[in-house]
Amino acid sequence: MSRLLQSWTADMNRLSGRTVTIGFGPAMFDRVRGLADRRPAALRPLPSFPGEAIDARGSHGDLCAQVCASTPAAAADGLRVLINSGREFAGLRWRQIGYRDQDGTADPRNPFGFRDGTANLDVTSTAARERHLWVSDGPEWMHGGTYLVTRRIRLLLDTWDRTALDAQESMIGRTRDTNRRTGSGHARLASGARMLRRSYTYDGGVDVNGLQDSGLIFISFQRDPAQFVAVQEKLADVDGLNAFSQHVASGVFACPPMDTLLRGGPTV
């Protein structure tokens, strides 16, 4: 573990123009000798939610590496550097490429055609970051870190694109063109969420029925995965968008700050 982190943190310093986030999954703490008592109580497998169809092959994992860049080629190259330098220590379970509409806003349009992330956590607020984003309790190696939750959410675009705009707006809870809140719908249901959401679009081609396999790689950062769980339990129950979407992959990872990674992450 410490040799892998030495390689990866050295890579991270070399990968200019890219942002790398490293996380540790709950199963790792049982698998790697000597780490069983280092697992934060907050880091547990996510519960099952109604309606989901999680494919374990594209989910979970002991480690995660998120590589962000301004072009797909730069992101893919950066990820490959990590895969190669980690090859001696870890195998590749899944990888998923995604993109965001680079329109210069913090809430670009998602594949449903609506702005996404408008009522996001205000990361310019120190109070908001400390209350909802950065960890300050539990084991010391996670202090100043955050928890990453990722869900691959397939969006049924072939159905969505044949749904009338007023029905779409009612389900989303915002107007499409002006992004005005309408008072109900998904936006209102999710409005209790105090976490930093940053989702990407994935394009998986076509399924066996000839339907587009596209959607969101939903990613949220929070000081406790329970923040995600509370919102998702509510959404899984009553969100009208459930008819147009399905969660198909899932992961939760503990992401310590860089200086802790440099000292060995959970082995500190």
Place this chain on the structure above:
Amino acid sequence: MSRLLQSWTADMNRLSGRTVTIGFGPAMFDRVRGLADRRPAALRPLPSFPGEAIDARGSHGDLCAQVCASTPAAAADGLRVLINSGREFAGLRWRQIGYRDQDGTADPRNPFGFRDGTANLDVTSTAARERHLWVSDGPEWMHGGTYLVTRRIRLLLDTWDRTALDAQESMIGRTRDTNRRTGSGHARLASGARMLRRSYTYDGGVDVNGLQDSGLIFISFQRDPAQFVAVQEKLADVDGLNAFSQHVASGVFACPPMDTLLRGGPTV
């Protein structure tokens, strides 16, 4: 057919910032009534090549639409416009998203880390375009058009990345860092190719063995698909890169010029 082309050509005029190429596959001319005698003799299914493992589900098709843009979101949105406006007339057989390293050159590095497209057809030369790219014989609806060949070529990156640079350079036939021809290898074998190549990188995640599923969406444009076939027959036989790559999907399409599309394409 003509109503579909009316929709698509109207879309193409609206999709600013994107380049759309429409093509017709060989099977369409048997399937659509009244078109049997419109098929150009040059438009035939590609032959089988040694070593390929073509998955028909991601191959062939009656129609193809290639949408290019400077960002993945713009390309995906443009494709979706065509899918939606064609839904009444055609189903979706496959789609594949890809990207090119946007380094400002005509020969960006491909996933093998080497420049690709250096010895490409010189499209600034009228003589080269007329001799190798644009169709001037066969049925009149294809005059001024071109044939598109696409091959999804999986590259075995996990093996490639553990191969010594001098062996890589010998197989490619170019030096990696300076892009100098070394006199043999893939570059020399392919040097007889007189077609316009423009390939994209795809990222398909991980296969069941934990290996990266990435590679090239090879695309070439030529006045006769036989130009591609001649080169590929040679490469399939003796190219050292065959140990690091496999063709897994295939398609060939006749792409008439825009003014012919506006008048109904092959129905003209």
